[in-house]
Amino acid sequence: MEKIWHEIYSDDIPRELKLPEMTIYEMLQKSAKEFPEHKSFIYNDIHLSYRDLKNSCDKLAAALYSKGFRKGDRIAVMLPNRMEYIVAYFAIQRLGCIMVQVNVMYQASELHPILSDSQASGMICENVQKEKIDALGLGDQLVWIIVDNEQTEESSFARLLEEQHGPLPDVEINPKEDVAVLQYTGGTTGKSKGAMLTHYNIVSNAYQNIVFNCLERNKEIILGNSPLFHIMGLSYINITVFSAGTFIIVDRFKVEKVLNLIKEHKPTIFVGAPTMYVALLQYENLTKDDLKSLRICSCGTSPLPNEVISKFEELSGTKIIEGYGLTEAIVTHRNPVSDKRKAGSVGVPLPNTDCKIVDAETGTEEMEVGQSGEILIKGPQVMKGYWNNQVETNLSIRNGWLYTGDIGYMDEDGRFYIAGRKKELIIASGYNIYPIEVEEVLYEHPAVMEVCVYGIPDSYRGETVKATIVLRKGMTCTEEELKEWCSDKLATYKVPRFYEFRDELPKTAVGKILRRKLVEDHSNEKKESSLY
CATH class of the missing domain: 3.30.300.30 (ANL, C-terminal domain)
Known part of the structure; x- marks a missing residue:
């Protein structure tokens, strides 16, 4: 169905896509088969080709299988940005298990509801995190895989990769029904809930972003500054692997380090939160030459002030492409890479995505152009629901529409703008x-x-x-x-x-x-x- 915002699409962007029904692991398999020697991920001095990444994932999956993990089991991953996170993610998907994303900054009181709600039976983390979980009395119910530079534990991550196991059995996964990730809501608005993201949600959204942003297969280099445990970081992992690109893992954002990485690897895409762009603007020695390899600068997590956008683009000579997404639907809107954009807008819905604005009180009356209301989303990226929480699922997904809790409006051309959260309204x-x-x-x-x-x-x-x-x-x-x-x-x-x-x-x-x-x-x- 033709929508008003389709007029803003470039001529080479389809309005509707034939979405692939594949698993996340099959996505990796495909890129590894086509480009086995191409660099997939770079972390400090570690460079993994697609062949090496797949082999490492297969080894870890076999080790996890030997420890008793089977399809549907929840395995929590509480890691900072490092290569082991990537290997763990795809290994868990190979088994048909569910990865529970855990923020490494969480303390005991924040961890308890997530681990209890998800009923995770495994935990992949650094040794420093084990003490927090042991203090909760949950340590005995978990199979531990410890990631540390000094690999001394019997069940250390590195030792598991060295173990020899027989071939893994095939696992039957239904991409549209089977959950791949439990992504807990951020806690900026209250109690966290586990959004169930299926293989289809995640793979479809990667493909939507690749097509809409006109990314070239096997040519993009993405500098990832976001925490990988956040939905934005996870999104770009999948975009990278689907497009057989290269992803540079940044363990912690520091302006000088990031500029050195740009100089060394010449990324085409920069992924950052608003505060990172502010920090770059504050850096006295930043010049246009420092950022000349970048074709796209992506910004998410919260709106970027127009003043920051204009100053950064003037200084860098590149474009900041704002978008909109949320834990429950990954990415839903993007500004086009072309010049068809307006200041302050988060852009237009991605292909195969519908959006409307309804009154914030009842959620039933569709608003006129320019009028603010609650943003509703429908598309292949919308979560299956909240884990173990049918009441909240029924409140959030009604008649196929996701009620986002965000307030916004659509202009006469079909561009969308975010005014804030319903709960933030003064x-x-x-x-x-x-x-x-x-x-x-x-x-x-x-x-x-x-x-x-x-x-x-x-x-x-x-x-x-x-x-x-x-x-x-x-x-x-x-x-x-x-x-x-x-x-x-x-x-x-x-x-x-x-x-x-x-x-x-x-x-x-x-x-x-x-x-x-x-x-x-x-x-x-x-x-x-x-x-x-």
Whole structure:
């Protein structure tokens, strides 16, 4: 069915794709067969060809099988960005097991609900993480595979790769029905839920992205800065392997290290969160030559301020391609690589993806062009549901549509814009205020490096607006100056009443600002002050 946004597609991008019904492991098999000697992943001094990657995955899968793992078993992976993560991911898929993604920064209280909910029977992690899980009393129910530089454990990752086992039996996997990954929601909005992503969800979305972004098979080099345990990092692993490209694993984002990697490997695609682009702009020695190999700079996890986009593109000479996605549907929207884009837009739905805006109250009335409401998604990338949580599944997926919980609107050309989360909406004296529109104005101020806007309780207005700000190094600014700045550009009810200056903002592992944490901090400060 023809959609209004199809007019924005380039002529060589199909509106509908014939999506491959293959497993994630079959995706690796295909690239390894066609390009066995091509580099698949680079991590520091380790360079794995597609043949070597497949062989390592097969060895680990055989070792896991010998330990009793079978189709449908959940194996938790709690690893930072390193080569073992990649091998573990594809080995788990070879067996038809389910990989449970675990954030390496989580502490015991955050780990317990995930491990209990998923009922994981295996854990692949570094030794430092084992102590956290043992403290929960869950250690005895897990088969441990320890990844460390000093491989001394009997069940160490390296030793398992050295073991000799017979051939693995074939495992019958239904790509559309069988779950490949449990990706737990990020916790920026509350209790985590395990999104069930099938092989079909993941492979289809990789193909959608490759076609829409006009990626060339066996030619792209992707510099991956996102944590691999995050949906954005996982997405680019699959895009890389489907397209038989090369992926450079960055263990931790540091500007000088990243610029050296760009110089050495000449990547064509840069993957980063908004805070990474801000950090690059702050680097005094950055020049256009440093980034000349890049064809696409991809940005996700949260909106990138227009001011940052324009400054970065002017300096680098390359384009930042913003998109939209979420744990429950991976990637759903992209800006086209062509010039058909508008500032502030997350682009248009990918091929085979439908999207509409409905009223946020009932979720039943479709909104007019330009009117804000909740974003609904339908497509092959939409999750099967939430693990062990039919109630939340029924609330989130209705009549085939995923209710995202995000607020946005569509313009007259079919481009989509994100205004914020439903739960982030500030209602002051009956007026709806979306934090992002206030943040955009504050980001334009020359002294502001980072900002987060949120609502706080107000006895008269119900809620009022507060801004927490990080200033650029060596610059100063007062609350009164920012109030005046905002008053010239915003309606009075949108101007923040309160300002807080900090050295840094709380963030998730992927650099997403934790708005909820700032709200909690404000609440705790009010409680403490009321005691005196």
